[in-house]
Amino acid sequence: xxxxxxxxxxxxxxxxxxxxxxxxxxxxxxxxxxxxxxxxxxxxxxxxxxxxxxxxxxxxxxxxxxxxxxxxxxxxxxxxxxxxxxxxxxxxxxxxxxxxxxxxxxxxxxxxxxxxxxxxxxxxxxxxxxxxxxxxxxxxxxxxxxxxxxxxxxxxxxxxxxxxxxxxxxxxxxxxxxxxxxxxxxxxxxxxxxxxxxxxxxxxxxxxxxxxxxxxxxxxxxxxxxxxxxxxxxxxxxxxxxxxxxxxxxxxxxxxxxxxxxxxxxxxxxxxxxxxxxxxxxxxxxxxxxxxxxxxxxxxxxxxxxxxxxxxxxxxxxxxxxxxxxxxxxxxxxxxxxxxxxxxxxxxxxxxxxxxxxxxxxxxxxxxxxxxxxxxxxxxxxxxxxxxxxxxxxxxxxxxxxxxxxxxxxxxxxxxxxxxxxxxxxxxxxxxxxxxxxxxxxxxxxxxxxxxxxxxxxxxxxxxxxxxxxxxxxxxxxxxxxxxxxxxxxxxxxxxxxxxxxxxxxxxxxxxxxxxxxxxxxxxxxxxxx
Amino acid sequence: xxxxxxxxxxxxxxxxxxxxxxxxxxxxxxxxxxxxxxxxxxxxxxxxxxxxxxxxxxxxxxxxxxxx
Numbered sequence: 001x002x003x004x005x006x007x008x009x010x011x012x013x014x015x016x017x018x019x020x021x022x023x024x025x026x027x028x029x030x031x032x033x034x035x036x037x038x039x040x041x042x043x044x045x046x047x048x049x050x051x052x053x054x055x056x057x058x059x060x061x062x063x064x065x066x067x068x069x070x071x072x073x074x075x076x077x078x079x080x081x082x083x084x085x086x087x088x089x090x091x092x093x094x095x096x097x098x099x100x101x102x103x104x105x106x107x108x109x110x111x112x113x114x115x116x117x118x119x120x121x122x123x124x125x126x127x128x129x130x131x132x133x134x135x136x137x138x139x140x141x142x143x144x145x146x147x148x149x150x151x152x153x154x155x156x157x158x159x160x161x162x163x164x165x166x167x168x169x170x171x172x173x174x175x176x177x178x179x180x181x182x183x184x185x186x187x188x189x190x191x192x193x194x195x196x197x198x199x200x201x202x203x204x205x206x207x208x209x210x211x212x213x214x215x216x217x218x219x220x221x222x223x224x225x226x227x228x229x230x231x232x233x234x235x236x237x238x239x240x241x242x243x244x245x246x247x248x249x250x251x252x253x254x255x256x257x258x259x260x261x262x263x264x265x266x267x268x269x270x271x272x273x274x275x276x277x278x279x280x281x282x283x284x285x286x287x288x289x290x291x292x293x294x295x296x297x298x299x300x301x302x303x304x305x306x307x308x309x310x311x312x313x314x315x316x317x318x319x320x321x322x323x324x325x326x327x328x329x330x331x332x333x334x335x336x337x338x339x340x341x342x343x344x345x346x347x348x349x350x351x352x353x354x355x356x357x358x359x360x361x362x363x364x365x366x367x368x369x370x371x372x373x374x375x376x377x378x379x380x381x382x383x384x385x386x387x388x389x390x391x392x393x394x395x396x397x398x399x400x401x402x403x404x405x406x407x408x409x410x411x412x413x414x415x416x417x418x419x420x421x422x423x424x425x426x427x428x429x430x431x432x433x434x435x436x437x438x439x440x441x442x443x444x445x446x447x448x449x450x451x452x453x454x455x456x457x458x459x460x461x462x463x464x465x466x467x468x469x470x471x472x473x474x475x476x477x478x479x480x481x482x483x484x485x486x487x488x489x490x491x492x493x494x495x496x497x498x499x500x501x502x503x504x505x506x507x508x509x510x511x512x513x514x515x516x517x518x519x520x521x522x523x524x525x526x527x528x529x530x
Numbered sequence: 531x532x533x534x535x536x537x538x539x540x541x542x543x544x545x546x547x548x549x550x551x552x553x554x555x556x557x558x559x560x561x562x563x564x565x566x567x568x569x570x571x572x573x574x575x576x577x578x579x580x581x582x583x584x585x586x587x588x589x590x591x592x593x594x595x596x597x598x
Contacts, residue, residue: 054557108587115580122573129569132562140573143580150587190595228551 018090023394025083030390031383032076037152037202038209039069040120040144045243046236047138061236065213066124066141073120077113098158105154105189112151119143152205153198160194163397164266192265196258203247203254204389208382210244213237215379218372235315237375242316244378245302249326252333272396274340279395287395289345291388294381296334296349300356301381303327305374308364459511466498466508476512479520483513 016024043062050058088095099106123141130137217237224230262270272278276286302323309317338346363373456462467476480486486509494500500508531539 050557054559056557057554059557060554108590111583112587115583118576119580122576126569126573129566130573131558132560132565133570133573134559136570136573136577140577143577143584146584147580150584150591153591226551228554232554 018086021086021090022083023391025079025086026394027387027390029076029079029083031386032072032079034201034205034386035209035212036069036072036076037148038205038207039065039072039213040141040148041206042209042213042240042243043069044138044142044145046239047141049239051134051138057232057235058239061213061217061232062141063124063127066120066127068216070120070124073117077117098162102158102161102189105157109151109154112147112154116144116147116151119147149198149202152202153194156198156201157189157191157194160197161188161191163269163393164191164193164262193258193261196254196261200251200254200258203250204386206247207244207251208386210240210242210247211375211379211382213240214244214371214375215382218375218379221370221372234370234372237371238309238314238316241305241371241375241378242318244382245306245318245323248298248302249323249330252326252329256329256333269396273392274337276341280392282395287388288392289341291385291392292334292337292345293349293352294385294388296352297356298378298381298385299327299330300353300358301360301374301378303353304357304360305364305371308361308369312369314369459507462504463508463511466500466504467493477515479516483509486513486516 043066046058046062046065050056050062084095119140123137123144127137130140214237217233217240220233221230221237224233259270272280273288276288280286280288306318306320306323308314310320334346334349338349359377360374363377364371367373456465463476464473467473480489490500490505490509490512494505
């Protein structure tokens with residue numbers, strides 16, 4: 001059936017649709033990339049503990065994790081290339097615009113990726129060769145964390161800009177080198193939420209990687225037949241769990257400030273999350289709720305694990321004062337969310353936390369104090385919070401226009417795109433009319449030779465020439481069902497940047513609607529010979 | 531699997547386990563001179579380049595706030 005439909009359709013749609021493709025690739029990349037960032041941090045801590053205690057168990061554990069890191073890094077890189085291909089192919093206008101605004105930062109990002117790959121390679125493959133220079137080796141591994149942090153800050157600058165363009169005034173960098181290089185938009189990078197997003201996600205990555213390492217240790221404990229190997233994985237798991245739980249408990253502190261800047265600079269996104277609007281609710285499920293229920297379960301489990309570790313004075317226990325204080329901050333966070341969403345959310349979350357705590361106690365008792373099951377479960381839950389957190393964040397991003405089709409200044413993101421500089425060198429049909437007036441050095445920019453513009457003579461010409469900047473023509477003829485719906489769609493396209501005068505818009509809507517009606521009237525040809 | 535093969539497999543597994551356990555017991559610090567020179571030189575050169583580039587990027591990013 002699918003092939004028959006594809007054979008009749010002159011244009012091949014990307015499997016699953018463009019949004020799904022970007023979403024899948026991006027979430028895959030997030031789950032892998034975040035792990036890589038966290039692994040670098042966990043490896044350094046493990047090596048330091050091993051060096052200070054002269055205990056090879058932690059050094060061997062670090063080496064094992066670094067091997068996973070080498071593999072994960074490769075997978076993440078290949079996936080990222082696919083993501084860039086998909087973005088530039090499926091959303092060329094978006095991609096070319098964001099690339100213009102963040103050109104120099106992306107160049108630094110590329111250099112950092114290369115530095116990271118080389119540092120990681122040297123660190124893992126020279127492990128045994130550098131035993132006589134252990135401190136140098138540990139320092140080499142430690143370099144990964146600041147490199148990752150800087151790379152992460154850059155990519156989050158771009159990510160945060162998409163959510164909160166904020167103060168961007170479209171001030172192009174004067175230090176662009178030549179008129180042909182597109183500079184970067186400083187105020188777009190230093191937007192309201194970039195710093196909080198970076199800090200929040202960095203802490204989350206450390207927690208995620210720590211829980212995953214502990215989960216693998218937990219799995220190995222199940223498999224272990226020898227006492228030493230069992231003890232190795234238990235100790236390594238407990239240390240990784242400690243790193244993870246400390247990072248996890250720091251999240252509401254940074255998260256509070258992130259929520260604060262979102263509330264005042266990304267109002268619509270904030271409301272989409274709190275009220276559950278747009279794609280945050282998909283398939284009838286509010287995925288923001290689901291994520292937070294999982295987090296609540298993790299808090300309960302983490303709290304009881306730390307309590308038991310402190311009570312029995314186990315190795316790598318976390319001071320309970322800190323655990324109680326930060327769990328209280330989490331509780332206040334949930335109270336705040338309950339006040340803004342519904343109180344039902346708060347009570348269900350509390351129940352989830354209590355359930356998590358009770359489950360943790362049961363699992364610890366069942367395994368006679370070993371953390372194997374708790375480690376495994378926390379690792380799995382942590383993975384889901386990363387995926388769902390990433391999804392909810394992207395899904396909450398406001399659409400370019402409000403539901404009524406208007407562009408509301410200060411409310412929708414599109415208002416800030418109006419101020420972005422567009423250099424004359426860019427091809428006319430793939431850029432937005434974003435320039436409000438000319439920059440004051442426009443006289444110095446070499447003028448382009450007058451291009452021949454062919455005026456569209458028929459509505460088909462108009463559609464063919466204007467509607468292909470960002471997507472194929474197949475999308476332009478997907479049935480909508482009514483002329484009002486087509487009016488809204490074309491209005492949205494206009495807001496996205498398609499250049500149409502009001503008259504041209506009317507012609508396009510009328511023509512596409514007439515065409516849809518005509519095609520509806522023609523009976524489908526079962527032989528496929530139409 | 532016959533009895534003899536089973537005993538051999540168990541012996542091999544024990545040897546591997548013993549090797550892993552032995553590895554966990556020792557922290558084999560050694561003299562710096564025992565490390566291969568080419569590896570040390572490569573790492574020192576790379577550390578130098580990486581630290582320089584890292585500082586350069588950080589300084590550029592900070593300067594970008596004030597200038598530009």
